[in-house]
Amino acid sequence: MNKSTAQLMTMCTNNTNITTNASCHVDLLQGLAYSALFLLGVLVNAAALHAFIAKRDSWTDTHIYMFNLAVADFAFILFLPFRIYDAFFCLPKTTFCTFLMYMHFINMYASIMTMTAISVQRYLVIRFPLQARFWRKKKAAAFVVCLFIWATLLMICAIFRKENYPENLWTCYERCKDQPLKGQFIGILICLGFLTPLVIIVFCSSQIICILTKTDNKSEQRKSIVYIVTANMIVFTVCYTPIHVAFLVNYLYTPPPNWQSVSVPPHVYLLVSEWIAATNCCFDSISYYFLLKRFYS
Template identity: 50%
Template sequence: MTEITQAVNNTCNKESPSNMKVLQGLAYLSVFLVGLVLNIVALSVFFAKRATWTGTHIYMLNLSVADCALILFLPFRIYDSFLCLSNLNLCSILISIHYINMYASIFTVTAISIHRYVAVKFPFQTRAWHSKKVARFVCGAVWIIVLAISIMFSIANSPSHLSSCFERREKMPVELLVVLEVLGYLVPLFIIMFCSIQIILVLLKKKNEDITLEKNIVGIVTANLIVFVVCFTPIHVGYLLRYLDSDNSYNIIWLVCEWIATTNCTFDSISYYYLLKVFYSEASKR
């Protein structure tokens, strides 16, 4: 452990960060600034009419909490890019927080997709599923699952397995890789794709008077699916590349994939901002 700490200290004692580190810091700085502003704006709209909250609002609040938690810890990543963090214990905690919030976001988006599908496909038979109690239970279950996975595989992010802050010395354990790829990505992707396609098909078949509302919902559902695929597909491909990589030839690709996944916190805020505008606009017409 002393040798690892000494190696990190030597890395941090360099006179100036590398060009890659500077670019990495600027990239995360842009996500932090844009994400912070967008989430503040979205939350201001979100809490403007708290009395009218539904189950959907509970899910969106949970998504916002996960995104905001990720954004608030990005300054550590930025600091490490420019000045270097040498406290590996802190780094271990930061890595865990990053993955906890990312997968809390993934599972919450999946829950929202199921919620929308049930609401559109079975609007009268399943009103109980739309309640705030169900939404709170599901959101609570999401955090329990991601925390349990994080604790189960906490050794993978321990200081002894880090060469520097946010950089592993060893490959990701194959058990963790399978859990993240299957439970954390493939299953949510299948559910979101199925629900999104079904929602779009149902709405396109309807011949209601409010065509504008249906178009807005179809647009939001389609955008959410695209954002999920664009943001989370690269990092899960990156997991496989890093596991198969023996000489760090994919390191730059991995850094880009990791950054792309982080940008999801900005797209989420845009998504639920417009969703809330549509909701309140329709509510005001009633």
């Protein structure tokens, strides 16, 4: 390894010892974008949680999955004020930033995995209606699946906890552009965190649409279910595809030596795609809770 390469690799680490203002810049657009998302997210997710808690005596397995999704989305929203503050005033780079970054992504992937479970459950109910109706352990199975989701995500974060330590951060919510995530971590995020859920959701949604459109009983209710399932599939793809493409691009991209003073396109794309992914927490409430509850109540 030559001297210049070694200096580049240690550049970000040495920056940790510099004052916070050295790498601090006000990102007005990002702050306003997340502020709008926070306000809308609080309203729709609080209403969704209230609706589910009010009906807790008549919960089914579907309600358990949806409540878990509501918890993940609402927890995601509750941590957004820290990101908004960092965009306007800059948080100091400490282990608290590591915690905030992992909370951001734990809740995002908890939402992704729960949506996958809902798609599978919805497909089984429509594909095998009689078996699903008389299976008595549906609620217990749903509870176990939700626990498994959270346990798996916490375990992955514990294994790769050093990936977002302060010495790897340029700001509280941004990694150094010259220190990408490990290839194993990227592989888990893309393959297990996105591609596998995407394939499952597309398969289950397509099967549901085929089953409901081929039936002779094409009532308004069935047509509505087809529209909702289609919309959910499209929203999932649109919200989560950009950020996982950004993960891969940033891993493969080699930033210029003066990356601190220039705008690196793949990094800008990553920031935009993170906001796009974050908007899904609002779409979840609208589609899964308020539209679907008329069919699963």
